[in-house]
Amino acid sequence: MPLSEYEQRVLDDLERDLGADPKLKSAMTRPRRTVGRLVTALLGVVVGLGVVLAGVMTKVWIIGIGGFALMITIVLWALLGPSGSGRRAAKGSAKGAIKGPAKGRQGFMTRLEERFERRREQGDV
Secondary structure, three states: OOOOHHHHHHHHHHHHHHHHOHHHHHHHOOOOOOHHHHHHHHHHHHHHHHHHHHHHHHOOHHHHHHHHHHHHHHHHHHHHOOOHHHHHHHHHHHHOOOOOOOOOOOOHHHHHHHHHHHHHHHOOO
């Protein structure tokens, strides 16, 4: 079911406002992983696969389970661990206090509420 003209306008306004919010953009962008972390993860997966194969060849199932656990652990470490740029950003934010919006600027929610009130007064809502 297609959106009405009003709904499309509201959606466009929300997309424009969300794209202009620097705090939201920085919170939603994921830091890139370092090449060293990815190479280490790849080597860890290869070693874990070798351990799984060794467990299959020797018919000792606990070795195979250990190799599989090693592969899962190293992949999770590579994907979920902090990246190099994340650590630098955390150090930089610890130096200064978090500041609110400047006196001359309004926050996103304030602008959104004002726009909604204007539309309601005009009878669009």
